[in-house]
Amino acid sequence: MSTEIEESEEQQIQQQNRGGGGGGGEKSELDSGNEQPEPVDPKLESNGSTDMDKRPVVEEIERSEIRKDEGSRTFTMRELLKELKDDGNEPSSDAELLTTATASDGDRLDAISPYSQDDIHQQYLGENNAAMELINSVTGVDEEGRSRQRILTFAAKRYASAIDRNPEDYDALYNWALVLQESADNVSPDSSSPSKDALLEEACKKYDEATHLCPTLHDAFYNWAIAISDRAKMRGRTKEAEELWKQATKNYEKAVQLNWNSPQALNNWGLALQELSAIVPAREKQTIVRTAISKFRAAIQLQFDFHRAIYNLGTVLYGLAEDTLRTGRPVNAKDVSPNELYSQSAIYIAAAHALKPNYSVYRSALRLVRSMLPLPYLKVGYMTAPPAGNPIAPHSDWKQSQFVLNHEGLLQLNKVEQKQLSQSPSGRMLGAVNIDKPAIKVDIPDIISVSACADLTLPPGAGLCIDTINGPIYLVAETWESLDGWIDAIRLVYTIFARGKSDVLAGVITG
Numbered sequence: 001m002s003t004e005i006e007e008s009e010e011q012q013i014q015q016q017n018r019g020g021g022g023g024g025g026e027k028s029e030l031d032s033g034n035e036q037p038e039p040v041d042p043k044l045e046s047n048g049s050t051d052m053d054k055r056p057v058v059e060e061i062e063r064s065e066i067r068k069d070e071g072s073r074t075f076t077m078r079e080l081l082k083e084l085k086d087d088g089n090e091p092s093s094d095a096e097l098l099t100t101a102t103a104s105d106g107d108r109l110d111a112i113s114p115y116s117q118d119d120i121h122q123q124y125l126g127e128n129n130a131a132m133e134l135i136n137s138v139t140g141v142d143e144e145g146r147s148r149q150r151i152l153t154f155a156a157k158r159y160a161s162a163i164d165r166n167p168e169d170y171d172a173l174y175n176w177a178l179v180l181q182e183s184a185d186n187v188s189p190d191s192s193s194p195s196k197d198a199l200l201e202e203a204c205k206k207y208d209e210a211t212h213l214c215p216t217l218h219d220a221f222y223n224w225a226i227a228i229s230d231r232a233k234m235r236g237r238t239k240e241a242e243e244l245w246k247q248a249t250k251n252y253e254k255a256v257q258l259n260w261n262s263p264q265a266l267n268n269w270g271l272a273l274q275e276l277s278a279i280v281p282a283r284e285k286q287t288i289v290r291t292a293i294s295k296f297r298a299a300i301q302l303q304f305d306f307h308r309a310i311y312n313l314g315t316v317l318y319g320l321a322e323d324t325l326r327t328g329r330p331v332n333a334k335d336v337s338p339n340e341l342y343s344q345s346a347i348y349i350a351a352a353h354a355l356k357p358n359y360s361v362y363r364s365a366l367r368l369v370r371s372m373l374p375l376p377y378l379k380v381g382y383m384t385a386p387p388a389g390n391p392i393a394p395h396s397d398w399k400q401s402q403f404v405l406n407h408e409g410l411l412q413l414n415k416v417e418q419k420q421l422s423q424s425p426s427g428r429m430l431g432a433v434n435i436d437k438p439a440i441k442v443d444i445p446d447i448i449s450v451s452a453c454a455d456l457t458l459p460p461g462a463g464l465c466i467d468t469i470n471g472p473i474y475l476v477a478e479t480w481e482s483l484d485g486w487i488d489a490i491r492l493v494y495t496i497f498a499r500g501k502s503d504v505l506a507g508v509i510t511g
Helices: 003-016 077-087 117-137 143-165 170-185 196-213 218-233 239-258 263-277 282-302 307-327 338-355 360-372 415-423 480-498 502-510
Strands: 379-385 399-405 409-412 441-443 447-453 462-468 471-477
Touching: 117 143, 117 170, 117 196, 143 170, 170 196, 170 218, 196 218, 218 239, 218 263, 239 263, 263 282, 263 307, 282 307, 282 480, 307 338, 307 360, 338 360, 338 480, 338 502, 379 480, 399 480, 441 462, 447 480, 462 480, 471 480, 480 502
Parallel strands: none
Antiparallel strands: 379 399, 379 471, 399 409, 409 441, 447 462, 462 471
């Protein structure tokens, strides 16, 4: 992919992804926030905690279905105009036809309303009029924005008509909420009427109504959470913002419960938790931050090359390291030290950079954290391994030894190599390597899978299985938390290799 295309995609993400926000507490040197990269302290631009994965309705169109968290194809202008003529509803301007997601028949639930049909009709008629007044008041900041708004207004009229005919049409309610949400993004920053917040509030009401009628509509919960996040952002670090962020996290949780296979929802959930951690009392902060870490990690486990979640995980670990140092809390044996947190942060940021080397935000972050890596390796640590050539040896024969991971593979060091590594001020190997015994060596291209494992043939602890074309290799990490770090690091290196970017990672750790 060319540099020009890569940069264009970065700009698109920065302009389109909206919603949540940066890591908790005071702004750290490495902070998230992905709307427009801003300097944070003088050292680093920020990228991405506002990396909410919401794609504009107008540009993500499909004839019968669009899932905001899954993507779709874009129609040409000729195709869109033909769609309008086929429907017999040609708009007044040369606009694209807006069609949005609808739930499948299997998702439909019979809803019983406590109100009479006349009451419901009058209620929705008033709400429809209020929503249409808001949409009609939006003009757009430029010709492109005005064109987009004409499309959105046309679509809103169709959904208003559908709801007028059937107030329990949750598809129309959901689609209208999307139109209101997109119209909010189209409001000029200098405009006082209508306010962006009023449009988002109206969108939230329609998402609420749609999910009451169809409680399994996960897309509605997902985009509703983004709308709430946008409202929370406008309120800074206030009690009102705290309540909104809590609402957003609950809606993301519901979206994930209904559709667990959505890395975007998990990533956004983590971002909302990061924002919430910046507002809550200090005693609650670390628990929320660690929950955010688990969401980013879950997103990466679903999609190994999800670079935004990889980067966001790096920023939240960096923020946790900063917070641990700032508070001066004693580190007990079970806690991860600030230095280890910094090193973990650097691994994820280096991986994000390797996957998207032309992203200026990732480059800036890497400049700050590269020295925190155990160069010339990506990761160094201890694991318990069986004696050479005897993977099913008695537990008493397994010994703890040092392992190193780079862009080429995982290598077990012998005692001489470990001594050289520990004696080198820079952490680099000194002189020739003296290999007393055949060491465990895993070449990245040979890996089939990497996973946690529980096997009675392994010593007690956090078991790791690296399945290769030459057979499985079993190791035991020091802790379950360190096991997560090893699994992530090995998977990331393999993903970078599979994407043809190993040379970029090599340049990071050996250059």
